[in-house]
Amino acid sequence: MYDGGKIIAGIIIGLALLTFPIWYTSGRAAPKPEVKLPVKEKECVQPGPYMKKKHMQVLDLWRDSVVRVQQRSYVAFNGKEYDMSLQNTCMSADCHAKKSEFCDRCHNYTGVVPYCWDCHIPPKEKPEEKH
Amino acid sequence: MNVILSLIVSSVAVFGLVVIAFVGVWGAHLEWLFGVVIPYLAVITFFVGMIYRVVQWGKCAMPFRIPSTCGQQKTLPWLKRTYVDKLDNPVGTVAVVGRMILEVLCFRSLFRNTRLEFGNGQEIKYKSAKWLWFGSIVFHYTFLIVLLRHLRFFTEPMPFFVPIIEKVDGFFQLYVPTLYQSGLLLGAAATFLLLRRVIDGKMRYISLPADYFPLFLILGLATTGVLMRYVLKADVVSIKELTMGLVSFRPVVPEGISVLFYIHIFLVSVFFAYFPFSKLTHMAGVFLSPTRNVSNNSRIVRHINPWNYPVKVHTYAAYEDEFREKMIDAGLPVEKGAPEPAKPE
Numbered sequence: 126m127y128d129g130g131k132i133i134a135g136i137i138i139g140l141a142l143l144t145f146p147i148w149y150t151s152g153r154a155a156p157k158p159e160v161k162l163p164v165k166e167k168e169c170v171q172p173g174p175y176m177k178k179k180h181m182q183v184l185d186l187w188r189d190s191v192v193r194v195q196q197r198s199y200v201a202f203n204g205k206e207y208d209m210s211l212q213n214t215c216m217s218a219d220c221h222a223k224k225s226e227f228c229d230r231c232h233n234y235t236g237v238v239p240y241c242w243d244c245h246i247p248p249k250e251k252p253e254e255k256h
Numbered sequence: 257m258n259v260i261l262s263l264i265v266s267s268v269a270v271f272g273l274v275v276i277a278f279v280g281v282w283g284a285h286l287e288w289l290f291g292v293v294i295p296y297l298a299v300i301t302f303f304v305g306m307i308y309r310v311v312q313w314g315k316c317a318m319p320f321r322i323p324s325t326c327g328q329q330k331t332l333p334w335l336k337r338t339y340v341d342k343l344d345n346p347v348g349t350v351a352v353v354g355r356m357i358l359e360v361l362c363f364r365s366l367f368r369n370t371r372l373e374f375g376n377g378q379e380i381k382y383k384s385a386k387w388l389w390f391g392s393i394v395f396h397y398t399f400l401i402v403l404l405r406h407l408r409f410f411t412e413p414m415p416f417f418v419p420i421i422e423k424v425d426g427f428f429q430l431y432v433p434t435l436y437q438s439g440l441l442l443g444a445a446a447t448f449l450l451l452r453r454v455i456d457g458k459m460r461y462i463s464l465p466a467d468y469f470p471l472f473l474i475l476g477l478a479t480t481g482v483l484m485r486y487v488l489k490a491d492v493v494s495i496k497e498l499t500m501g502l503v504s505f506r507p508v509v510p511e512g513i514s515v516l517f518y519i520h521i522f523l524v525s526v527f528f529a530y531f532p533f534s535k536l537t538h539m540a541g542v543f544l545s546p547t548r549n550v551s552n553n554s555r556i557v558r559h560i561n562p563w564n565y566p567v568k569v570h571t572y573a574a575y576e577d578e579f580r581e582k583m584i585d586a587g588l589p590v591e592k593g594a595p596e597p598a599k600p601e
């Protein structure tokens with residue numbers, strides 16, 4: 126090989142960069158986050174698997190509905206009626222009261238930073254319970 | 257191959273890949289094959305193939321310097337060399353590195369692209385043509401950003417720069433989930449690069465399925481990705497479980513991942529496996545372009561062709577030694593004079 130030193134150095138740098146996730150993880154995958162599901166309520170506004178994928182679309186729909194057409198009541202998949210509200214319905218005391226034990230667990234794991242909290246204030250949690 | 261056939265062959269090939277993944281996962285439930293086995297094989301093919309390519313290139317001799325230069329060469333001290341000349345006609349390593357950085361990061365040779373046009377009547381003009389440069393820059397950088405953002409699936413915790421990129425990329429805070437400009441720009445740039453090949457007659461003439469296929473493949477990747485993120489939605493937590501399993505070599509296939517994800521990752525696998533066999537090797541090749549990465553020191557350093565085989569030489573001195581007497585007899589001039597006559601007995 127001609128200029129072998131430089132070429133091998135190039136290959137090593139390229140390999141090091143492109144395999145970054147492998148050596149950064151070094152065989153230890155962090156476990157999938159466990160979210161604390163509500164104890165009292167059994168059903169969400171839509172079935173679980175649906176919410177898992179599409180909760181942000183539901184929130185978007187709620188937001189548009191409240192802010193643009195003043196429609197605040199939402200009929201859930203099981204016929205129950207809910208007030209469309211992020212803090213007061215989703216995050217009410219009986220449901221996902223703790224942002225740090227629910228929303229944040231998934232969002233930190235998947236690198237999602239919703240900007241909603243720039244304005245919306247999540248329900249207060251006692252500091253010692255913070256995760 | 258003519259343009260219609262080329263376009264049909266390459267787009268049908270990509271569509272076929274989509275169908276294979278769809279049937280494989282939706283019909284035959286081969287989640288392990290498409291989510292684990294094929295991605296691993298593709299990545300192995302990528303690394304082995306790329307290293308093989310680079311080593312093969314490294315084995316090519318470079319008998320002399322062939323930098324393409326557009327600046328004044330280093331010469332007599334009173335001939336001025338500006339910094340442009342120094343970069344464009346590099347003598348030392350620093351200048352070569354500078355030139356390579358501009359080439360790799362700014363696509364300088366594309367920036368210098370010109371186009372031959374007729375002015376008034378038969379007058380010939382060279383006009384600057386920046387569209388190719390612009391399209392390529394947008395294409396490659398948005399590709400890089402999308403790829404770096406994908407690190408959120410492959411690292412835990414994420415490196416510090418991923419959230420920063422996400423924030424900048426989602427600057428306009430449009431739509432939910434936040435629209436990343438890079439995803440759309442990638443699709444737009446790839447479309448532009450495709451149209452460039454189809455619309456311009458000269459480009460059409462020199463384009464082959466090997467040119468169209470990667471573009472269709474990347475368009476397929478971007479389309480499935482955008483569909484997954486903004487429209488059909490995906491169970492990202494389960495997907496990350498799968499991808500983290502891949503990078504930690506403890507593969508798992510969680511329930512509930514949609515077929516669309518398997519189509520996306522199958523296109524990605526084909527993309528990476530195809531790399532070393534195709535023009536996409538320019539990712540490594542750009543660093544080994546002799547017209548860019550050598551200094552123009554032909555007049556300063558003697559370069560010996562490594563292909564030279566030992567040549568049998570017969571110097572004039574040896575020649576004269578051999579034929580001196582015959583030359584003297586023939587009246588030819590000799591350098592050393594006749595040998596002393598042998599002493600008579």
Ligand code: HEM
Nearest residue numbers: 402406409436439477478481482484485490495499521524
């Ligand atoms: C060449 C490589 C790839 C390209 C060009 C690409 C392209 C894209 C694009 C354009 C999106 C749309 C959303 C965005 O802009 O982030 C996307 C989303 C996505 N990609 Fe890729 N992708 C690639 C590789 C991969 C790989 C290797 C995986 C995982 C194995 C993957 C998994 C995903 C997932 C799960 C989404 C949806 C993200 C969400 O819903 O937020 N992609 N991809």
